[in-house]
Amino acid sequence: MTSGFRTEARALLVLGLPLIGSNIAQNAMQMTDALMLGWYDVEALAAVTLAGSFYFIVFILGSGFGWAVTPLVAAAVEAGDTTRARRITRMGLWLSVAYGGIMVLPLIFSEAIFRAIGQAEVVSELGQNYLRIAGWQLVPGLCIVALRAFLSAVERTRIILWVTLLSAVLNVPLNWLLIFGGPFGLPALGERGAAIASLVLTLLSVLILIGYTARTAAAFDLFRRLWRVDGAAMARVAALGLPIGLTLLAEVGLFAASAMMMGWLGPVTLAAHGIALQLASLVFMVYLGLSQAATVRAGRALGRRDESGLRQVARAALSLAGAFAALTVTVFLVLPEPLVSAFIDPDEPARATIVETGVTLLAIAAVFQLVDAGQVIVLGLLRGVQDTRVPMWMAAVSYWLVGLPVAYVLGFGLDWGGVGVWAGLVVGLAAACLSLGVRFFGRAARIGALRPTVGA
Numbered sequence: 410m411t412s413g414f415r416t417e418a419r420a421l422l423v424l425g426l427p428l429i430g431s432n433i434a435q436n437a438m439q440m441t442d443a444l445m446l447g448w449y450d451v452e453a454l455a456a457v458t459l460a461g462s463f464y465f466i467v468f469i470l471g472s473g474f475g476w477a478v479t480p481l482v483a484a485a486v487e488a489g490d491t492t493r494a495r496r497i498t499r500m501g502l503w504l505s506v507a508y509g510g511i512m513v514l515p516l517i518f519s520e521a522i523f524r525a526i527g528q529a530e531v532v533s534e535l536g537q538n539y540l541r542i543a544g545w546q547l548v549p550g551l552c553i554v555a556l557r558a559f560l561s562a563v564e565r566t567r568i569i570l571w572v573t574l575l576s577a578v579l580n581v582p583l584n585w586l587l588i589f590g591g592p593f594g595l596p597a598l599g600e601r602g603a604a605i606a607s608l609v610l611t612l613l614s615v616l617i618l619i620g621y622t623a624r625t626a627a628a629f630d631l632f633r634r635l636w637r638v639d640g641a642a643m644a645r646v647a648a649l650g651l652p653i654g655l656t657l658l659a660e661v662g663l664f665a666a667s668a669m670m671m672g673w674l675g676p677v678t679l680a681a682h683g684i685a686l687q688l689a690s691l692v693f694m695v696y697l698g699l700s701q702a703a704t705v706r707a708g709r710a711l712g713r714r715d716e717s718g719l720r721q722v723a724r725a726a727l728s729l730a731g732a733f734a735a736l737t738v739t740v741f742l743v744l745p746e747p748l749v750s751a752f753i754d755p756d757e758p759a760r761a762t763i764v765e766t767g768v769t770l771l772a773i774a775a776v777f778q779l780v781d782a783g784q785v786i787v788l789g790l791l792r793g794v795q796d797t798r799v800p801m802w803m804a805a806v807s808y809w810l811v812g813l814p815v816a817y818v819l820g821f822g823l824d825w826g827g828v829g830v831w832a833g834l835v836v837g838l839a840a841a842c843l844s845l846g847v848r849f850f851g852r853a854a855r856i857g858a859l860r861p862t863v864g865a
Contacts, residue, residue: 417718417725421702427566429698431557434570434577436694438610440687441577442603445584447680447752451759453600454752455676456535458683459528460600462665463519464540467512468550469661473654474504475554477646479701480708480793482562487712494562495629496642501555503638504646509548516544528672532679535600542604546611553611556618559631561705568621575617576610583609652797656788656804663808663837670820670830677759678827681766684752685831689774692737696730696782700789707793723790723849730782741775766827773831777838784842787849796852803844812837 439461446454478501485494515522519540523533557569586595587602598605623632664686671682703726710719741748749767753760784804791800816833819825825832 417721425698425702427570428701430570431573432694432698434573436691437577438580448754455679456532460536460539462668469657470654471508472554474650476653477650478558479562483705483708484712487709496639498559500643500646505551509551516540539600539604546608549615652801656801659805659808681763684767685770696785700785703789704793730786734778734782737778738775745771777835780839780842787845807841808837811840
């Protein structure tokens with residue numbers, strides 16, 4: 410292990426650990442919702458699993474504009490151009506608000522959509538109950554993505570961790586009071602209570618990040634003349650951000666489509682899918698944090714035109730992600746039943762079936778850890794060198810023309826059920842990992858650091 414590798418690995422961890430912690434805390438909030446709703450009512454858990462997948466599809470597409478801020482600001486900061494960094498961030502916020510304001514409507518009127526894709530009546534109704542409240546967090550949530558991206562690019566990630574930890578801690582008592590009811594005559598609101606808690610905490614988080622950024626990053630003066638549109642910067646953010654959003658959508662859409670197919674198998678199977686997916690998503694937050702750190706470090710290498718440094722970033726990020734993936738495989742295979750059982754009320758009549766199905770799905774999740782880690786790290790590196798359009802198509806083909814058809818054929822054509830659906834996820838992620846890896850090491854690692862191509 411060379412000193413350069415150790416130095417880069419240390420830099421990735423210093424930058425990435427707060428991001429990992431923040432991602433885990435954010436995911437823990439979602440897991441808290443699932444855990445408490447599972448104890449409240451299995452149908453409510455199934456409905457929020459479905460509704461949450463739909464919300465995340467809408468959210469993740471718009472988040473591409475915020476994600477684009479990271480590599481663009483990182484390269485600008487490395488070049489000493491604070492004006493460009495400010496304009497890019499401001500336009501990232503503009504695009505996020507505009508998108509969120511439009512896309513809140515399908516969230517509010519979602520019951521017809523759920524019924525149109527074959528979901529049960531009760532699941533559709535409860536899912537809309539949830540989204541009619543939670544949907545209003547779309548705009549502030551997307552602003553959080555853009556502010557997090559800016560703070561990551563300037564390597565001030567600790568505040569991101571502390572804000573998310575605060576939300577995760579407050580989410581527990583808020584959920585408990587609003588889902589189950591409590592003192593002072595508070596009614597049990599179920600899925601509506603979980604939505605109210607999420608909305609309140611999202612608003613709190615965005616206000617804290619705005620205040621922190623205005624005070625501690627005063628040199629960038631982000632909020633000066635915030636109302637002014639910068640056409641060139643907006644075009645630059647949109648050119649990079651839209652392919653990022655579509656790439657994220659392709660992956661999230663694959664998992665949302667899997668939730669839809671699991672819903673065809675019944676609420677019990679869908680609930681087991683939701684539990685296994687929550688656990689797999691928790692682990693994914695580690696890979697995602699390392700990927701976000703790799704984006705920053707690759708963007709800095711791009712700003713210096715440092716091809717050797719870019720390769721070092723890639724080696725260190727992939728090695729760290731691979732080591733954690735190996736640990737995760739062990740945990741998922743050794744302790745599946747206690748992990749799944751924690752989500753279900755001991756008195757739930759369908760508990761045994763849900764646990765049995767969830768344990769099987771978690772074993773499949775163990776299989777795709779290495780390819781899942783690899784594909785998200787390489788995507789982060791490609792974003793860092795501002796190469797997004799071709800990777801978007803590669804990811805879309807892998808997820809939708811490979812993974813999804815295989816999931817359907819195995820799950821329903823061969824009657825493997827939920828196991829077949831999840832096996833299709835493995836195939837799709839493996840195809841993405843291979844094709845994106847070839848793209849980065851065959852092209853971007855050689856010329857991306859020398860010739861940045863926004864939206865290429």
